[in-house]
Amino acid sequence: MQGEKPIDLLYPTPIQLFVTQCRIATAPASAARAGNDASMPTKIMSKPFLQSAIRAAVVLLFVAIAGCATPMPRRDDPYESFNRKVYKFNDFADRAVIRPVALGYRRVTNETSRRMISNFFANIKSPITIANDLLQANPKEAFKATSRFAINSTVGLFGLFDPASEMSIDASATDFGVTLAKWGVPEGPYLVMPLVGSTTLRDFVSFPVDSYLFDPLSWYAASHDFQYNAQYLPNMAYLVTLRSRAMDAESLVEGAFDPYVFYRDAYRQRRLYKIYRGTPPMEAIQALQGEDDIDVDALLKEQQDYEKRNKPDTKKPDRG
Numbered sequence: 001m002q003g004e005k006p007i008d009l010l011y012p013t014p015i016q017l018f019v020t021q022c023r024i025a026t027a028p029a030s031a032a033r034a035g036n037d038a039s040m041p042t043k044i045m046s047k048p049f050l051q052s053a054i055r056a057a058v059v060l061l062f063v064a065i066a067g068c069a070t071p072m073p074r075r076d077d078p079y080e081s082f083n084r085k086v087y088k089f090n091d092f093a094d095r096a097v098i099r100p101v102a103l104g105y106r107r108v109t110n111e112t113s114r115r116m117i118s119n120f121f122a123n124i125k126s127p128i129t130i131a132n133d134l135l136q137a138n139p140k141e142a143f144k145a146t147s148r149f150a151i152n153s154t155v156g157l158f159g160l161f162d163p164a165s166e167m168s169i170d171a172s173a174t175d176f177g178v179t180l181a182k183w184g185v186p187e188g189p190y191l192v193m194p195l196v197g198s199t200t201l202r203d204f205v206s207f208p209v210d211s212y213l214f215d216p217l218s219w220y221a222a223s224h225d226f227q228y229n230a231q232y233l234p235n236m237a238y239l240v241t242l243r244s245r246a247m248d249a250e251s252l253v254e255g256a257f258d259p260y261v262f263y264r265d266a267y268r269q270r271r272l273y274k275i276y277r278g279t280p281p282m283e284a285i286q287a288l289q290g291e292d293d294i295d296v297d298a299l300l301k302e303q304q305d306y307e308k309r310n311k312p313d314t315k316k317p318d319r320g
Helices: 013-027 046-069 080-107 111-124 128-136 139-154 176-182 203-215 217-224 227-249 258-273 283-289 294-310
Strands: 190-193 196-198
Touching: 013 080, 013 294, 080 111, 080 227, 080 258, 111 139, 111 227, 128 139, 128 176, 128 203, 176 196, 176 258, 190 203, 190 258, 196 203, 196 258, 217 227, 258 283
Parallel strands: none
Antiparallel strands: 190 196
16 A cells, blocks of 8 residues: 655746755855864854855856756746735635644544545545546546546555555546646636635636535535534545645745745646646647746846845844
8 A cells, every 4th residue: 555645836946946046056155165174263254255156157057947948937926916915815814724633633543544534535536537537538547537436445444545556547626727728718817715725717717616516525515404504514524634645745845946936937837737638739848937047147136136125034132
């Protein structure tokens, strides 16, 4: 039985690799000298020389990036002002309520039980994948998803275990947003929606289709009416498991100089690979990347301005 995998919401992107290099290049000189011989002079190079060296290093970095055919990710975001406000609200809600609940869930469960619960929810949501595979005119994948569902629901004890994976019948989840993309519907603008997070117009309008037509958890909620709306508890439990799994990837965001950009780029990359089932053509990758004309000075200034705005207060308290 395989270990629980982190949720696939976050992927490192070229801009994040660049940002990491910028953070290293602009780190205080004292940090760069850590661990060196104590007798080394404290002023190794002048500030102008250091700045020139940093700029040269960044230029070389971009030359290397260009040589690997990975230009800067696309930055088109027509509703960025609105999106950033919603992102801040979602981040606050996550820190205040959602993450603490997920953390509590992790504290009262162990890895094995969390894996079994995640397996159960992944299995019960299989009809979403089966239906969309059929709508995408992909009977082979629909048959594979149906086989997984049948095996895990029976031999796997209602999906608590995943014998289908042991039989090399791997999961390949899809959704109605991918179906729309398959038939040529454009993705539309990038959006951040309250309590939903990153999406596009195409993916956002697809949510009701998957939820109300193909999701057994929604069927259950619609066909029951318990006190205090308890029929929605399974859906809430599913969302808690998703947030719990995402905690394993939080370290990827901690080093990002702009988490909003990180999530935007990561979401676009994840959706691209999901649409093409992990093997997108080169032209699709190039369309995702978007930018070849890179203004190094502007990007450095953007990164430095961000760090100034988010610099922690290191002023020592007045001892009077």
